[in-house]
Amino acid sequence: xxxxxxxxxxxxxxxxxxxxxxxxxxxxxxxxxxxxxxxxxxxxxxxxxxxxxxxxxxxxxxxxxxxxxxxxxxxxxxxxxxxxxxxxxxxxxxxxxxxxxxxxxxxxxxxxxxxxxxxxxxxxxxxxxxxxxxxxxxxxxxxxxxxxxxxxxxxxxxxxxxxxxxxxxxxxxxxxxxxxxxxxxxxxxxxxxxxxxxxxxxxxxxxxxxxxxxxxxxxxxxxxxxxxxxxxxxxxxxxxxxxxxxxxxxxxxxxxxxxxxxxxxxxxxxxxxxxxxxxxxxxxxxxxxxxxxxxxxxxxxxxxxxxxxxxxxxxxxxxxxxxxxxxxxxxxxxxxxxxxxxxxxxxxxxxxxxxxxxxxxxxxxxxxxxxxxxxxxxxxxxxxxxxxxxxxxxxxxxxxxxxxxxxxxxxxxxxxxxxxxxxxxxxxxxxxxxxxxxxxxxx
Numbered sequence: 001x002x003x004x005x006x007x008x009x010x011x012x013x014x015x016x017x018x019x020x021x022x023x024x025x026x027x028x029x030x031x032x033x034x035x036x037x038x039x040x041x042x043x044x045x046x047x048x049x050x051x052x053x054x055x056x057x058x059x060x061x062x063x064x065x066x067x068x069x070x071x072x073x074x075x076x077x078x079x080x081x082x083x084x085x086x087x088x089x090x091x092x093x094x095x096x097x098x099x100x101x102x103x104x105x106x107x108x109x110x111x112x113x114x115x116x117x118x119x120x121x122x123x124x125x126x127x128x129x130x131x132x133x134x135x136x137x138x139x140x141x142x143x144x145x146x147x148x149x150x151x152x153x154x155x156x157x158x159x160x161x162x163x164x165x166x167x168x169x170x171x172x173x174x175x176x177x178x179x180x181x182x183x184x185x186x187x188x189x190x191x192x193x194x195x196x197x198x199x200x201x202x203x204x205x206x207x208x209x210x211x212x213x214x215x216x217x218x219x220x221x222x223x224x225x226x227x228x229x230x231x232x233x234x235x236x237x238x239x240x241x242x243x244x245x246x247x248x249x250x251x252x253x254x255x256x257x258x259x260x261x262x263x264x265x266x267x268x269x270x271x272x273x274x275x276x277x278x279x280x281x282x283x284x285x286x287x288x289x290x291x292x293x294x295x296x297x298x299x300x301x302x303x304x305x306x307x308x309x310x311x312x313x314x315x316x317x318x319x320x321x322x323x324x325x326x327x328x329x330x331x332x333x334x335x336x337x338x339x340x341x342x343x344x345x346x347x348x349x350x351x352x353x354x355x356x357x358x359x360x361x362x363x364x365x366x367x368x369x370x371x372x373x374x375x376x377x378x379x380x381x382x383x384x385x386x387x388x389x390x391x392x393x394x395x396x397x398x399x400x401x402x403x404x405x406x407x408x409x410x411x412x413x414x415x416x417x418x419x420x421x422x423x424x425x426x427x428x429x430x431x432x433x434x435x436x437x438x439x440x441x442x443x
Contacts, residue, residue, distance in 0.1 A: 012044045014420060015146050015159035017134040017355065019049035020056055021117060022165040022392035025075040025409035027124040028085045029417045032076075043420065046157060048148055050133035054121040059187045060210060061114055062217045066107045068209065068239070068281070069249075073407040075120055078251065079414040085123060090116045136357045137162055137389070144387045161420050164355060165392035168347035173205075176343060179316040185210045185344035188217070199225045199339040203323055205311055206344030207231035209239070212280040214342050216288060219303050228336060230306045230325055236288070239279035248272045249402050251411045257400030258375050269401065276401055277346075314341060349394040349404065356381075356389070373398045376419035377412065386427045390416050 014030065016023040027047055034042040074090075076083035083089070087108075091097040094115075100108075108116075121128070129150070136147040146157045170184040178184060183191045185206070199222045204215045211231065219227045247253060248268075257268060288303065295301045306325060312333065313324035321341045326333045353360045353371070364372040364380035371394065372380045379389045392412065395403045402408050 010044070011143060011158045011160065012046050013159070013424065014043060014045040014161050014163060015157050016045065016047035016163045016165065017146065018165040018167055019047045019054065019121070019128055020165060020167050021075065021406055022409050022412070023047055023163060024117065024121055024124070026163060026392070026413040026416060027127050028076050028083070028120065029079060029413040031124050031127070032080060032083060033417060043417070045127055047128045048132040048134050048146070049128060049130050052131045054118055056114055056117055057186060059190045060185065060213070061111050061189060062213055063111065065110045065213050067110055067113050068107070069407045070106045071108050074116070074410065076410050079410040085120050087116055090119050093119065134355060137355050137359065138357050139359055139384060139387060142385055142387060144389070160386070160424070161388040161390065163390040163392060163416060164352040166350040166352060167393065169350050171346045171348045172343055173345055176314050180318065181321040181340045182314060182316050183340060183342050185214050185342055188214055188342060191340070197222065201226045201228065201336070201338040203228045203230060203336060203338045203341040204344060205230045205341065207233045207236060208278045208344060208346070209280050211344035212236055212284050212288060214344055215303070216284060219291065225339070226302045226304065228304045228306060228338070230309050230311055232308065232310055232328060234307045235305065236280045236285045237274065237278065238282040238285055239276070240274050245272065245275055248275055249405065249407045251408065253402050254399050254408070258398060272401055276405070352391050352394060359384070370397050377416055378419055386423060388420065388423055390419070
């Protein structure tokens with residue numbers, strides 16, 4: 001394979017690790033900057049993605065499931081309303097703009113939005129290297145080196161700045177291991193592909209949007225199967241998407257949260273968790289209730305809502321799964337057998353620090369051990385000099401609930417680009433001043 005240091009690329013202004021919606025939005029911001037900037041002020045960039053092609057939550061592209069954010073909170077519009085990468089230009093390019101207007105909706109289906117993301121990614125395809133997995137970031141002199149494993153072996157890319165957007169990691173409950181018949185909701189459609197339509201029972205664990213969508217889809221798609229929805233709440237709780245509550249997702253809300261003291265941050269998070277976590281769109285709640293009620297009328301129930309309950313044991317038997325379900329109210333337990341169990345139990349933000357290798361001990365942390373992140377999403381790294389490491393994700397503790405969501409990617413990408421340019425200009429100014437001083441000394 002050889003030494004990866006022998007295969008150097010040019011020095012990029014930005015190397016992005018991961019190419020989901022966050023770094024896709026940044027690639028668009030860079031592309032638009034270079035479209036209008038003088039050639040000597042262009043920002044050179046490369047984005048690395050371990051998948052062979054662009055994809056975003058493919059396993060949950062359920063037919064009819066809608067986005068929870070307005071189509072105007074796309075990859076570019078809030079940063080640049082005239083962007084050619086916005087959702088409206090996408091609709092025009094696909095020949096559906098008038099049809100979408102006539103549809104009178106703010107929230108496109110997840111399937112359509114994924115098509116939009118793929119369309120946008122194709123527009124910046126020249127900036128992306130797919131099937132390329134970053135394994136380490138290290139500092140060498142005034143630069144950063146990103147070690148990458150790809151089909152051709154190991155490569156090193158040099159950069160002045162690295163932007164890490166590793167995305168989310170599916171979370172399973174402690175003691176529960178994914179298997180042939182035990183799935184995380186992120187795999188739902190992939191796991192169901194080719195499975196018999198004669199399934200008898202599914203168990204869905206979780207109380208949030210993904211759990212309710214999975215329960216609805218399984219109930220609709222397998223008309224002979226029973227669906228057991230298990231969660232600790234008494235029933236599904238509706239998301240608060242009223243206008244004032246939604247202001248927590250405004251770009252200005254990040255400034256408010258970032259500048260607040262820790263006590264205020266804790267209060268704001270507690271107040272507004274029900275805008276995003278373990279909550280369900282009211283329309284979906286009402287649809288599930290309507291189905292369950294109609295089944296009671298007919299005397300044949302297939303949809304069972306097990307509130308105030310928890311799964312205490314899961315065994316994948318190979319041909320199916322056996323679960324123990326305990327009532328948290330009475331303590332009574334019941335054994336349930338099913339064709340599969342789906343755990344819609346959320347995601348964890350991936351920690352970017354393991355990528356940093358020898359740099360990791362020099363990353364600044366607060367008293368609780370959390371990363372110190374600048375308002376511009378730049379990490380504080382001792383001894384790094386002018387090189388910058390930025391993170392997209394893992395900033396909820398510093399930037400608030402908004403920072404990790406799709407609705408902020410357009411604005412955040414502009415803020416990161418502005419920071420990169422400001423640091424580049426500052427470094428150039430210092431270099432020019434130093435050369436001037438050297439010249440004066442020689443004179």
